[in-house]
Amino acid sequence: MAHKDYHNGDCLVYACVNQKGGVGKSVTSTNLGIGLARRGQKVLIVDLDSQASQTVSLGWTQPDELPVTIATQLGSVIENKPFDPTSGILHHAEGVDLMPSSIELSGLEMRMVNAMSREFALRSYLSEVKRNYDTVVLDCPPTLGMMTINALAAADRVIVPVQPEYLSVIGMTQLFDTVSLVKKQINPGLKVEGVLLTLANMRTNLAKNTLEILKQAYGDPSRDSSSIRIFPNPIPYSTKVKEASASGKSVFAYEPHGRAAYAYEQLVKEVERNGRQIGTDLRHAKKVELSR
Numbered sequence: 058m059a060h061k062d063y064h065n066g067d068c069l070v071y072a073c074v075n076q077k078g079g080v081g082k083s084v085t086s087t088n089l090g091i092g093l094a095r096r097g098q099k100v101l102i103v104d105l106d107s108q109a110s111q112t113v114s115l116g117w118t119q120p121d122e123l124p125v126t127i128a129t130q131l132g133s134v135i136e137n138k139p140f141d142p143t144s145g146i147l148h149h150a151e152g153v154d155l156m157p158s159s160i161e162l163s164g165l166e167m168r169m170v171n172a173m174s175r176e177f178a179l180r181s182y183l184s185e186v187k188r189n190y191d192t193v194v195l196d197c198p199p200t201l202g203m204m205t206i207n208a209l210a211a212a213d214r215v216i217v218p219v220q221p222e223y224l225s226v227i228g229m230t231q232l233f234d235t236v237s238l239v240k241k242q243i244n245p246g247l248k249v250e251g252v253l254l255t256l257a258n259m260r261t262n263l264a265k266n267t268l269e270i271l272k273q274a275y276g277d278p279s280r281d282s283s284s285i286r287i288f289p290n291p292i293p294y295s296t297k298v299k300e301a302s303a304s305g306k307s308v309f310a311y312e313p314h315g316r317a318a319y320a321y322e323q324l325v326k327e328v329e330r331n332g333r334q335i336g337t338d339l340r341h342a343k344k345v346e347l348s349r
Contacts (some may be wrong), residue, residue, distance in 0.1 A: 068187040069332050071194050071250065072212035074236075077228050078199035081218045082300055083111040083344055085324075086196035088304040089216070089290035091307040092325030101146070103127060104158035105179070106198035107166070112157040115149050115307075116305025120159045123147075127182075128161040128336075133180045135165075135172040138223035151307055154190075166203045176243055179207035192332070201235050209239040210302035214250035215336065216328075221257045221267035221291070226274070233285075250331065253324060254291035290323040 071089070073082045083106075090102040100198045104111035104127060109120035109318040117123065125145025133140035147155045169175045181194075187193050210216065215236055219225050233249070239249045252271060257264050268287070292298075293316045301311035308318045 065236070068168050069192050069214065069335060070183065070187065070212045071192065071214050071216055071328070072197055072208040073195065073218060074197045074205060074208065074232065075217055075229075076199055076201045076205070076232055077219075077225055080220050080221060080225065081292065082199070083114050083124050083196050084302055084322075085216065085218045085253060085255065085292070086111055087114055088307050088309070088321040089325060090153045090192070090194045091149075091151045091309060092226045092321055093192050096325065096329060098329075099189065100152075100192045100194065101154045101156060101186065101190045102194045102196060103156045103179075103183075104196050105162070105204045106158055106196060107160055107163035108198070109136050109158040109160070111196040112155065112159075114302040114305065115147075115155055117147060117155075117157055120157055121161070123159060126159045126161060128159060128165045130156070130180045130182050132165055132168075134178045135169060135175065142182065142276060143189075146186075151310055156186075158337050160338035162204070169203050175203065176206050176210045179204075180211040183211050187229055193216060194337075201231065205235075206239065206243075209236060209247060210243045212247060214248055216250045218250045218255045218292075219252055221254050223263075223267060223270070226267055226270055249285050250328065251286040251288045253288045255290035256294045258294050258320045259291055264344070288324055288327065290320045292324075326346060
């Protein structure tokens with residue numbers, strides 16, 4: 058499909074964040090990124106987890122053998138060394154690019170603790186590379202540590218994948234507190250795009266009750282503009298999703314007519330539609346700023 062410039066040069070950065078592991082962040086990053094690429098966007102996925110789950114699930118099963126990863130690039134940033142921002146980017150058969158990760162990232166996080174402007178290393182890297190893309194998707198680690206803070210500092214929007222379980226919902230309070238703190242002190246433009254239920258069997262009372270708890274806790278955007286949206290199409294629990302990741306493919310390629318592919322397609326459409334509005338708002342804000 059031909060490339061379309063949806064944002065007139067305004068690349069949007071989405072961070073998939075949850076400090077709990079196993080909630081579908083990497084799967085969501087994969088299918089959101091590939092889904093947007095299928096609709097004509099040029100997309101970069103960035104793996105920010107030292108376990109490299111995103112990298113492996115896209116088919117690079119030996120990430121620690123890759124010569125250049127996100128750790129290499131961020132290391133150059135914090136050491137103020139020149140670097141080629143396109144170096145290390147891998148090209149997936151389904152039309153997305155990937156900046157991979159490796160175990161080296163865990164050592165870099167320790168080095169970043171004493172680095173100047175450590176919260177802005179990823180933003181500095183993306184400022185060099187994102188001019189080539191419509192959308193960047195950041196797959197964050199299952200912590201609220203330095204890499205996640207870097208992702209929130211660099212992102213325009215946050216997507217929160219969460220399992221429909223009570224303990225998962227309770228843990229979201231800390232996540233949203235962190236998002237609010239980053240918004241207040243580092244990145245005033247940061248907003249939560251929405252909460253995405255994943256691995257969901259909506260026929261169970263547990264899932265139904267959890268959804269109601271989420272709506273009660275975070276509001277209804279149709280009635281309150283300051284509330285947090287719950288995406289209307291939960292991602293169903295499906296072994297096909299795991300099989301797709303194991304084969305290095307998206308659900309669109311692995312099981313294109315399955316329930317998970319349909320649910321992710323609905324997510325992609327919502328993100329794309331909102332992205333166009335965000336792009337319009339950003340351009341308007343720039344015009345206002347220039348006119349002052």
